[in-house]
Amino acid sequence: MSHSNRQSVLVLGGSRGIGAAIVRRFAGDGAQVTFTYASSAAPALELAKETGSTALQLDSADRQALTSAIEGLGAIDVLVINAGIFVAGDPLELDADAIDKLFTININAPYHAAVSAARQMPDGGRIILIGSTNADRVPMQGMAAYGASKAALSGMVKGLARDFGARGITVNVVQPGPTDTDMNPADGPLNELMHSFMAIKRHASSDEIAGMVAWLAGSEAGLVTGAALTIDGGFGA
Ligand code: NDP
Numbered sequence: 001m002s003h004s005n006r007q008s009v010l011v012l013g014g015s016r017g018i019g020a021a022i023v024r025r026f027a028g029d030g031a032q033v034t035f036t037y038a039s040s041a042a043p044a045l046e047l048a049k050e051t052g053s054t055a056l057q058l059d060s061a062d063r064q065a066l067t068s069a070i071e072g073l074g075a076i077d078v079l080v081i082n083a084g085i086f087v088a089g090d091p092l093e094l095d096a097d098a099i100d101k102l103f104t105i106n107i108n109a110p111y112h113a114a115v116s117a118a119r120q121m122p123d124g125g126r127i128i129l130i131g132s133t134n135a136d137r138v139p140m141q142g143m144a145a146y147g148a149s150k151a152a153l154s155g156m157v158k159g160l161a162r163d164f165g166a167r168g169i170t171v172n173v174v175q176p177g178p179t180d181t182d183m184n185p186a187d188g189p190l191n192e193l194m195h196s197f198m199a200i201k202r203h204a205s206s207d208e209i210a211g212m213v214a215w216l217a218g219s220e221a222g223l224v225t226g227a228a229l230t231i232d233g234g235f236g237a
Contacts, residue, residue: 007217010076011035012060012113013083014053015044017181018130021206022080025214027051034073036060036083060109061101070116078217079117081110082130084149086183088142099145106149107156114160114171124168126217127160129153130209131173133232139197140190150175154228161226170225174212177232179204199234 007026014023014035020043027033033053037044041057048055058069060083070076087094087102114127121127132150134143153173160171178194180186186203195201212231215221230236 007031007077008075009033009078009080009217010070010073010117011080011082012058012066012109013037013081015040015047015055017183018176018179018206018209019080019082020047021210022082022213023047023053024051025207025210026078026217027053029214031078036069038083060113061104063108063112066109067112067116070113071119075120075122076117076125077122078126078128079114079121080128080130080213080217081113083109084130086146088146090142091144094145102145103149106146107152110153111156114156118160118164118169121164121167121169124222125170126221127157127164127169127171128213128216129157129171129173130213131175131228133175133177133230133236135173135175135228136230137197137236140193157228158226165225168222170216170222172216172224172226173228174209174216175228175230175232175236176204176209177230177235179206179209181206194235197235198232199237202233204231204233 009026009031013019015037023035036056036058038059044055084106087098110129131153134147135150138147157171157173180203
């Protein structure tokens with residue numbers, strides 16, 4: 001670990017939903033946490049105050065800003081790349097720029113962020129991406145681009161696991177199923193349909209996803225690398 005015996009953790013996209021639960025979990029476990037957000041300044045500052053963490057306004061779509069901010073933070077023990085967007089609809093109607101933006105935030109940013117963090121990451125560090133069960137199963141219309149963006153991450157972690165393995169750095173993707181957040185509220189209109197694909201028919205809480213992330217960041221998971229860990233109530237089963 002870096003500077004002190006406190007684990008230093010950077011969460012990209014930590015102001016709301018799953019990312020905020022990950023910030024709370026690591027801060028509660030005693031880590032020194034920095035997190036980014038794009039536009040939700042009020043919840044970000046509130047969360048920073050509540051957890052004693054540091055909020056950074058940083059749009060993952062801006063590669064230059066992203067990589068220089070990460071390099072400026074110095075040695076990070078754990079990088080969690082949670083920032084992601086969801087765009088869905090008839091591919092014949094969807095705006096091409098919106099799809100390119102989705103690919104930029106969901107695929108390009110994780111790659112560049114992981115590489116930037118790895119430059120200064122201590123041996124035994126952890127890189128954890130938040131993918132989706134839609135990497136493996138897309139049982140609804142209108143989700144081709146989102147599914148593609150999340151499927152890209154499983155190839156990415158396999159490759160980066162090989163690249164950084166000699167330093168004991170693990171690289172994995174956590175693939176949630178429906179999780180109760182602003183992106184996918186547990187009382188939303190498609191819930192019955194989504195639950196019909198699941199063995200255990202309920203949304204996850206963000207805390208359940210954060211628990212898997214915390215386990216991957218811990219010493220017991222030192223040999224788990226290049227893996228996709230799915231937590232989806234059997235959505236993809
Ligand atoms: P939310 O939309 O509720 O929250 C997204 C978070 O990411 C916010 O903190 C947001 O910041 C941040 N963010 C988004 N875009 C950017 C950006 N360009 N730069 C920096 N931060 C950004 O999403 P969820 O919590 O539901 O999802 C988190 C991750 O989990 C995503 O990658 C999503 O694809 C994935 N996921 C979610 C599932 C679900 O059912 N909820 C299921 C499977 C995967 P700000 O507040 O400033 O907008």
